[in-house]
Amino acid sequence: MPQQNLIARNTIVAAYASEGDLGLARMVFDAMPEKNVVSWTTIVRAYAQNGHLREARVLFEKMPERDVVTWNSMVTAYAQNGLVDQAVDVLNQMPCRDVVSWHVTIPAYSHNGHNQQAIALFRKMDLEGLQPNEITFVTIFDACATVSLLRVGKLIHAEAVPAGFSALEPVSTSILTMYGKCGSLEEARRIFDAMPERRTVSWSAMISAYPESGHGLLALDLFKEMGLDGVEPDGITSIAVLSSCCHWELKDGWTYFVSLRNDYGVDPMAEHYICIADHLGRAGRLAEAQDLIHNMPFHPSPVAWTQLLSAYKTHGNNQTKLNADELAQQVQKLDETNSSCYVLLSSTYES
Known part of the structure; x- marks a missing residue:
């Protein structure tokens, strides 16, 4: 032919x-x-x-x-369908691998929760002398953050700097997040302050790092600074702020919740409602918390009811124990495998 x-x-x-x-x-x-x-x-x-x-x-x-394109087609197909073991099996059989082979498989491992394996595969790619790309660096820093491998994250950070990738905002934000989730706040803040341009995702990453390490007030201060800098928050930023108010018993939680739509045009998500309901419950405002969960425009999850049940245990009295029993039944209807609700219910009646 x-x-x-x-x-x-x-x-x-x-x-x-x-x-x-x-x-x-x-x-x-x-x-x-x-x-x-x-x-x-x-x-x-x-x-x-x-x-x-x-x-x-x-x-x-x-x-x-x-050829390598054919091999990569099979690796990509398995990876995109979540069949990570099959993808790696094909990868290991390849007589010659290129950057695409690795850049497909490493994120597949990470996105399916196999972060340790993703890091090991990254190291194997490094030994073969192949250069990571932007997506691979972001993926591997996220993997280090998820499993709190600060030492490994620092070593990979040292590789990203001379390669020029650490100057890219997606990579620098993932590095910031890695340090923040691993509790290295000073290093996270140093990277944040050195960014020539900070968008919402960078601010959100830094704000989220503070409450995770027990610094709720610093998160709120940075949120105010974000507003002064003219950067609009998104849903992730707002969750970090509400979490700060909730877990560190700060009084501004409801104010921030109301301002989401009024001041920032952010439509509250289910996570926002659950967070503020937890905030009200921790403050002993049990009726308000329960009304909020009942009336929110989302189907309440077992987490919402379990958090409220925990608040009943802390702040409840004899008049609220019937409500606690109803809450435990709500959790059981939504998640039949959840036995924690009955442990909480038992301790509520004992208190």
């Missing part, structure tokens, strides 16, 4: 595949008297991208030859 005809038929297969018409794509592929590695890669990717992983793997195994 002339080379032009081969290219044309490969293009037709790709076109049908991009429209999701695997039947026509396969019909054209099967009818081709000659196929090259591009032909095979195109049909393998077509099945993989449309979720037909088993058929994609069958075709992959039938290929007379494979």
Whole structure:
């Protein structure tokens, strides 16, 4: 077959595949008297991208030859479908890996909760002499933050600086978050203060770091500074502020909650309502907290009712014990495996 005809038929297969018409794509592929590695890669990717992983793997195994693009197609397909072990299995079989191979697999591990494995894979990539990209650095700093691996995070930070990635806002924000979640507030603040431009996500990361380490007032001070700097908060910022008020028994929680929509145009999410209900419960305002949970425009979660039940244990009296019993039943209806509600209920009656 002339080379032009081969290219044309490969293009037709790709076109049908991009429209999701695997039947026509396969019909054209099967009818081709000659196929090259591009032909095979195109049909393998077509099945993989449309979720037909088993058929994609069958075709992959039938290929007379494979290039790195074909291998990466299978790695990407497994990774995007959350099949991390299969993705890594294909990665390990590859005779030659490129940056795409690693940049697909490392985030897949992290996004599926396998942060230690993601870090180990990052180190393996480093040993092969391949340069991480922006997304990989962000992913690996988030992984270090999640499992509180400050020492490893510092080492990777030292690699990001000479490579120039630490100057990019997504990377610098992920580094800030890593230090904050690992309790290294001075280093987090140093990075925050050194940012030439700070957007909402950077402010939110720094504000969130303070209450996590027991500095609620500093979070509120920085929130006020954020307003003076003309930066609008988002839902994540607001949750950090409300958490500060709630967990450190500060009085401004309700004020901040009301101002979300009135002053900042932020529509409160379920997390905001749960947070302020917890704030009211901790303050002993049990009836208000219960009314808020009942009337919020979201279906109450077991967390909301369990937090309120805990408040009843702390602040309740004989008149509130019947309500506590009703709350425990609410939790049990929503989550039959949740036995903590009955532990709290028992201690409520004992108090």
